[in-house]
Amino acid sequence: MTDAPKNKLAQDAFLPRNTRRSLPIALLRAREAVMSHFRPMLSAHDITEQQWRVIRLLAEQETVDASEMADKAFILAPSLTRIIRSLEERGIIAKLKDENDGRRVLLKITPAGMAIINEVAPESRLIYDRLEKQFGREKIDLLLDLLDEVSTFNEGA
Amino acid sequence: MTDAPKNKLAQDAFLPRNTRRSLPIALLRAREAVMSHFRPMLSAHDITEQQWRVIRLLAEQETVDASEMADKAFILAPSLTRIIRSLEERGIIAKLKDENDGRRVLLKITPAGMAIINEVAPESRLIYDRLEKQFGREKIDLLLDLLDEVSTFNEGA
DNA sequence: GCCGTTTTATTAACATGTTAAATATAAGAA
DNA sequence: TTCTTATATTTAACATGTTAATAAAACGGC
Numbered sequence: 001m002t003d004a005p006k007n008k009l010a011q012d013a014f015l016p017r018n019t020r021r022s023l024p025i026a027l028l029r030a031r032e033a034v035m036s037h038f039r040p041m042l043s044a045h046d047i048t049e050q051q052w053r054v055i056r057l058l059a060e061q062e063t064v065d066a067s068e069m070a071d072k073a074f075i076l077a078p079s080l081t082r083i084i085r086s087l088e089e090r091g092i093i094a095k096l097k098d099e100n101d102g103r104r105v106l107l108k109i110t111p112a113g114m115a116i117i118n119e120v121a122p123e124s125r126l127i128y129d130r131l132e133k134q135f136g137r138e139k140i141d142l143l144l145d146l147l148d149e150v151s152t153f154n155e156g157a
Numbered sequence: 158m159t160d161a162p163k164n165k166l167a168q169d170a171f172l173p174r175n176t177r178r179s180l181p182i183a184l185l186r187a188r189e190a191v192m193s194h195f196r197p198m199l200s201a202h203d204i205t206e207q208q209w210r211v212i213r214l215l216a217e218q219e220t221v222d223a224s225e226m227a228d229k230a231f232i233l234a235p236s237l238t239r240i241i242r243s244l245e246e247r248g249i250i251a252k253l254k255d256e257n258d259g260r261r262v263l264l265k266i267t268p269a270g271m272a273i274i275n276e277v278a279p280e281s282r283l284i285y286d287r288l289e290k291q292f293g294r295e296k297i298d299l300l301l302d303l304l305d306e307v308s309t310f311n312e313g314a
Numbered sequence: 315g316c317c318g319t320t321t322t323a324t325t326a327a328c329a330t331g332t333t334a335a336a337t338a339t340a341a342g343a344a
Numbered sequence: 345t346t347c348t349t350a351t352a353t354t355t356a357a358c359a360t361g362t363t364a365a366t367a368a369a370a371c372g373g374c
Binding site: 196200205222224234235237238258259260261262 | 321322323324325326332333
């Protein structure tokens, strides 16, 4: 107890918190815990988590342009380009041209895509409801509020 | 107002919540908001976020085997294999053999790696402290507690 | 000690994340 | 109109995420 270990870093004050109390890793862990409940179901329908985010937005809104999709599904443009290409090749979504702006790509769900939505959406809802029931609605709302606050205070930096 | 739009999905009850109240996306957004403060600094030191997670754990613990590293840094084994190879090639960490178990890979920081730690750790601490000050320590603690709960209730599924 | 099983790490293959650069179209100023 | 600038998307290049398969070493029963 008298000697401190020689091989420890000198300035403990500068060391980061342990991983369980590190916000970035805690967010990663929590997200993975949640997604682990959804991934097997999505995988059974041959779609990835990100592809599902794209597809389900097209269930809510007839046509969405790529920029709005990237924003709402929180997917970076280069990833979205690849996802769109893949989903289009598989006949799940269709690309349309915007008559008013030749730069934009409009996205639309196909009947095949709608079929996937109608299969996946209820299963997804069930899983989410179960999570909500186990964890508690109020706690989830509180968590969502806090997360929203974290997401929107970037300007002060 | 009399006719509902034809092209809307029939079973609204099955549709997921909007993206701002979707836990998976909310976690993703929050994480990105936090990391956006760290990424430029890490990038200036030519390391990625994941590489930093590996490096900094080696500042706390002399030697760590790959399994423990994967667990604590929350990095999947295949990703870790590549990160270790990259960091070793750059002389930032070293691989050792475990004399008691030929399967295991032990990791150790090098002097070059230690130099990086001594540069990055204080900057990282500053950024985190600023975030903590802006957001509030109690709020962060509450958030961490909630995230930890989310991360550890997997068994019930 | 032998053999089937388990564990640890790596490899393979494909999808996505990330930044920078390129391309095409639109918008605006001169 | 013409030129410059801004915006939307794509491409390129590299890093990581993700699952399945493989390889090698350890373990356990016999």
